[in-house]
Structures are given as structure tokens and as C-alpha cells.
Amino acid sequence: xxxxxxxxxxxxxxxxxxxxxxxxxxxxxxxxxxxxxxxxxxxxxxxxxxxxxxxxxxxxxxxxxxxxxxxxxxxxxxxxxxxxxxxxxxxxxxxxxxxxxxxxxxxxxxxxxxxxxxxxxxxxxxxxxxxxxxxxxxxxxxxxxxxxxxxxxxxxxxxxxxxxxxxxxxx
Amino acid sequence: xxxxxxxxxxxxxxxxxxxxxxxxxxxxxxxxxxxxxxxxxxxxxxxxxxxxxxxxxxxxxxxxxxxxxxxxxxxxxxxxxxxxxxxxxxxxxxxxxxxxxxxxxxxxxxxxxxxxxxxxxxxxxxxxxxxxxxxxxxxxxxxxxxxxxxxxxxxxxx
Numbered sequence: 001x002x003x004x005x006x007x008x009x010x011x012x013x014x015x016x017x018x019x020x021x022x023x024x025x026x027x028x029x030x031x032x033x034x035x036x037x038x039x040x041x042x043x044x045x046x047x048x049x050x051x052x053x054x055x056x057x058x059x060x061x062x063x064x065x066x067x068x069x070x071x072x073x074x075x076x077x078x079x080x081x082x083x084x085x086x087x088x089x090x091x092x093x094x095x096x097x098x099x100x101x102x103x104x105x106x107x108x109x110x111x112x113x114x115x116x117x118x119x120x121x122x123x124x125x126x127x128x129x130x131x132x133x134x135x136x137x138x139x140x141x142x143x144x145x146x147x148x149x150x151x152x153x154x155x156x157x158x159x160x161x162x163x164x165x166x167x168x169x170x171x
Numbered sequence: 172x173x174x175x176x177x178x179x180x181x182x183x184x185x186x187x188x189x190x191x192x193x194x195x196x197x198x199x200x201x202x203x204x205x206x207x208x209x210x211x212x213x214x215x216x217x218x219x220x221x222x223x224x225x226x227x228x229x230x231x232x233x234x235x236x237x238x239x240x241x242x243x244x245x246x247x248x249x250x251x252x253x254x255x256x257x258x259x260x261x262x263x264x265x266x267x268x269x270x271x272x273x274x275x276x277x278x279x280x281x282x283x284x285x286x287x288x289x290x291x292x293x294x295x296x297x298x299x300x301x302x303x304x305x306x307x308x309x310x311x312x313x314x315x316x317x318x319x320x321x322x323x324x325x326x327x328x329x
């Protein structure tokens with residue numbers, strides 16, 4: 001080891017604006033993230049019709065910054081599981097979820113994704129939360145577009161009020 | 172259904188079947204498993220039943236011949252249907268495959284094998300088609316437990 005000393009930087013001068021951004025970082029990042037949701041529609045069943053309805057002109061989820069579907073999970077941060085998920089399909093859903101980058105959220109769209117619905121039988125996963133964590137559940141068979149919009153807004157409210165870690169410990 | 176055609180089929184079947192009941196507008200041929208392929212061939216070649224609509228089974232638990240294999244044929248010439256039925260036992264649920272007559276039987280019989288465990292002699296490819304590898308049992312049998320799950324992905328600890 002040389003005798004070289006590592007200079008310790010003085011604390012940055014107090015700038016009110018900088019202070020403001022430090023304390024409001026979560027709010028800022030949350031605000032940015034909640035209006036740039038890129039959904040990946042994992043559409044398996046009839047709820048897909050309702051998904052098309054809610055994402056197209058009449059109801060238009062684009063108003064909420066949550067419209068542009070990315071058809072690869074690697075570019076998406078909102079996984080919308082739309083429809084019934086069978087045990088045979090569960091590995092695919094798990095793989096899709098694992099491919100998504102952090103931060104990511106999951107919406108269980110419709111009663112089948114939420115709890116299996118009335119498909120209480122040998123074939124159907126009784127709720128996707130048995131496999132992957134779910135942030136927001138949308139009831140209905142199929143859900144009304146208003147219900148989906150409400151779910152998006154609730155998810156956005158949650159993202160907006162969340163603590164957003166930019167660099168994680170295992171980065 | 173055309174009474175004339177029904178009468179001709181009945182006449183043709185005279186040696187083996189004494190009656191030809193009509194259920195829900197479809198004549199029903201109750202066959203021995205040994206007659207399965209020959210009867211289907213006769214219906215296809217002589218009566219122009221050129222389309223296989225479905226192959227499925229019915230589970231009658233407790234009866235000596237537990238499974239009733241059911242096939243529906245359709246004639247695109249006469250626009251009529253006919254139903255074939257044959258009973259097989261639980262110990263040896265084997266029946267001839269209709270694959271030599273109808274290539275479409277391959278998938279239908281795979282599904283029936285999935286759901287009921289009926290073996291179709293002559294159909295070499297009875298891999299699971301709707302179920303997945305590793306699934307134990309046959310879910311449409313009446314004794315399959317209603318709530319049994321066979322997940323492929325390990326459940327989360329919630």
C-alpha cells in the first residue's frame with residue numbers, strides 16, 4: 001500500500017432544489033413510473049375480448065399511460081394475466097414473469113386469473129397468485145371496462161406512493 | 172332422418188343387430204367391441220358416412236363393462252349422423268382404433284385416452300394431448316377426485 005490518501009469529499013453544498021429532489025425522489029420516480037406502464041397482455045381466454053375493448057378507442061387505457069402493449073415480457077413492466085391459466089400453461093406464465101425486468105407488477109384480470117373462477121377442477125390453477133405474486137385483482141366474468149380502469153388507477157396510486165429503490169443491494 | 176336410409180341400415184345390420192333405436196334424432200348402433208372397426212367400415216363404404224365427428228366415452232362406475240366408447244359419424248352426402256357405442260371393461264379397456272378409416276381419429280382417440288384411459292388398438296400415438304406428461308390418472312373418470320391438483324409449477328409460500 002502506498003501512502004496515498006483517498007480524499008474525502010466535502011458534503012455538497014446545500015442547494016434547496018437538490019434537497020427537494022432527494023426527499024421527493026420516490027414521488028418523482030413513482031410519478032414517472034405510474035404513467036409509463038407498459039403492459040404485457042398474457043391473454044388466454046374470453047377475458048381477452050374485454051381487454052381489447054378496454055384498451056381500444058371507447059375506453060382507451062392510453063389516457064392512463066398504460067396502453068401500449070409490449071409483446072415481449074422483457075420490455076414490459078405490467079403483466080396482465082387475462083383469462084384462465086391451466087396447470088399445463090402455468091410453466092409458461094412463470095417463465096414470462098421471470099423474464100420481466102424489475103420493477104414489475106402483475107394484474108389478475110378477471111375471476112379465473114384471480115381464483116380459478118368456476119373452473120374448480122383438475123385442469124385449472126386456482127388463482128395465479130399460487131404461482132406468481134399479484135398486485136391488483138380485477139373481479140368479474142368478464143370485468144367491466146370501468147373495473148379494469150379502476151384497477152389501473154389503483155395500481156397507479158400504489159406505484160405513486162411506493163418506495164422506489166433505484167439500485168438494489170444485489171445490483 | 173330419412174326413414175328409407177334408416178331402414179336400409181337396419182336391413183344391412185340384420186344378422187348382428189335386431190333393432191336400431193333412434194335417440195335424439197340419431198340412430199344408435201350398440202356394438203360388441205369386436206365389431207367396432209368392421210361396422211364403421213361398413214357405414215363408411217356402403218352408406219357414405221365419410222366424416223368422423225367425435226370419439227369419446229362414458230364412465231358407468233360399478234357396472235361390469237364400465238366404459239362405453241361412443242363415436243359419431245356423419246354423412247356429408249345424406250347430411251345425417253349415426254352413433255356407435257361399444258362397452259369395454261375396466262380391466263381391459265381396449266377397442267380397435269378407427270385410424271385406418273378416418274385419419275382424424277388420431278387426435279380424438281388421444282383425447283379419449285387422456286380423459287378415460289381407453290386404449291385404442293392400432294393408434295400408436297396415445298401421448299397426452301390435452302393433459303401433460305406426468306399427469307397421473309384419468310380426470311373424466313367418475314372416481315377421479317374432484318379437487319385433486321397436479322401442478323407443474325411449485326406453489327409459492329403464501
